[in-house]
Amino acid sequence: MYSRRKFIKVSTLAASTLAIPVKAADILTNEKRPPVVISTWDFGIPANKEAWRILSKGGRALDAVEAGVRIPEADLNNHSVGRAGYPDRDGIVTLDACIMDEFGNCGSVAALEDIDHPISVARLVMEKTPHVMLVGEGAKQFALEMGFKEQKLLTPESEKAWKEWLKTAKYNPVINVENQLYRPDKLPGNQYNHDTIGMLALDEKGNLSGACTTSGMAFKLHGRVGDSPIIGAGLYVDNEIGGATSTGVGEEVIRNVGSFLVVELMRNGYTPYEACREAVNRIIKKKPERAKSLQVGFLALNKKGEYGAYAIQKGFSYAVCTGENQEGLFASKSHY
Numbered sequence: 097m098y099s100r101r102k103f104i105k106v107s108t109l110a111a112s113t114l115a116i117p118v119k120a121a122d123i124l125t126n127e128k129r130p131p132v133v134i135s136t137w138d139f140g141i142p143a144n145k146e147a148w149r150i151l152s153k154g155g156r157a158l159d160a161v162e163a164g165v166r167i168p169e170a171d172l173n174n175h176s177v178g179r180a181g182y183p184d185r186d187g188i189v190t191l192d193a194c195i196m197d198e199f200g201n202c203g204s205v206a207a208l209e210d211i212d213h214p215i216s217v218a219r220l221v222m223e224k225t226p227h228v229m230l231v232g233e234g235a236k237q238f239a240l241e242m243g244f245k246e247q248k249l250l251t252p253e254s255e256k257a258w259k260e261w262l263k264t265a266k267y268n269p270v271i272n273v274e275n276q277l278y279r280p281d282k283l284p285g286n287q288y289n290h291d292t293i294g295m296l297a298l299d300e301k302g303n304l305s306g307a308c309t310t311s312g313m314a315f316k317l318h319g320r321v322g323d324s325p326i327i328g329a330g331l332y333v334d335n336e337i338g339g340a341t342s343t344g345v346g347e348e349v350i351r352n353v354g355s356f357l358v359v360e361l362m363r364n365g366y367t368p369y370e371a372c373r374e375a376v377n378r379i380i381k382k383k384p385e386r387a388k389s390l391q392v393g394f395l396a397l398n399k400k401g402e403y404g405a406y407a408i409q410k411g412f413s414y415a416v417c418t419g420e421n422q423e424g425l426f427a428s429k430s431h432y
């Protein structure tokens with residue numbers, strides 16, 4: 097465990113004799129800890145596996161979460177994240193993503209068009225600009241300047257689903273569609289996929305990072321941005337306390353600044369599970385009737401590597417990797 101005495105000793109030494117600038121997080125790195133990576137939904141399993149390749153070699157949590165969520169972003173069977181995400185009501189695919197590191201740095205893109213891997217663009221916003229968030233045309237322009245290639249994101253399957261949806265054009269979110277993700281043909285025409293990958297990792301140095309990426313609600317209004325690229329809503333990381341991420345109807349998460357709330361509750365002594373449950377209950381309390389027909393789930397990881405999740409409705413699954421073995425778990429649900 098990190099000891100206060102050791103901290104003081106190391107920082108004094110660094111300041112007086114070595115004169116090497118030492119970042120606060122580096123000072124906490126004297127002892128290695130077992131890494132852990134968790135992420136939302138079943139598609140978190142292959143994503144965690146990729147993140148684990150980095151974590152298991154002593155890599156940085158930030159690199160792990162970026163690499164991890166790139167897996168579902170590239171998966172052409174995944175219609176709620178990245179490349180093959182379902183379009184908005186005008187048939188345009190717009191992607192949202194954000195990333196946050198152990199120093200509290202963060203980057204985000206929203207309503208990004210024609211560019212693959214929004215998470216990597218978000219990371220470059222964090223690392224190469226003085227800003228946190230770029231949107232729409234500006235985000236695309238930045239990505240092109242950074243060497244990303246323009247490409248058509250609308251796949252034939254997504255286009256087919258959109259045309260099917262146009263027959264009724266009803267905006268009717270379905271709770272927990274992720275389990276049918278790989279069988280979109282089974283969805284009735286007026287229903288659609290949503291679901292985001294949110295990933296949190298703790299590396300062996302004890303540093304936390306998180307990433308969150310989505311194509312948002314399918315058939316949304318053009319220009320709609322959900323919680324996923326909003327720091328504090330879809331993702332929040334505080335390296336002293338823990339991290340949280342969310343999935344589900346983004347508007348409700350934004351209204352409650354969900355992920356920030358979960359982290360603050362952990363700061364006040366809640367376990368990750370209790371913090372997620374309290375954040376869900378706040379959403380329900382404000383709109384009990386509305387909450388009956390929507391899904392929001394939170395996932396949290398604290399500095400000790402403990403994790404938990406909670407959702408309004410049953411069926412929210414998440415993936416945990418603490419070693420070579422992966423686990424897929426279902427979150428507890430509210431009383432609905």
Ligand code: ASP
Binds near residue numbers: 342
């Ligand atoms: N939170 C995402 C959004 O509102 C969608 C989801 O996770 O289901 O864009």
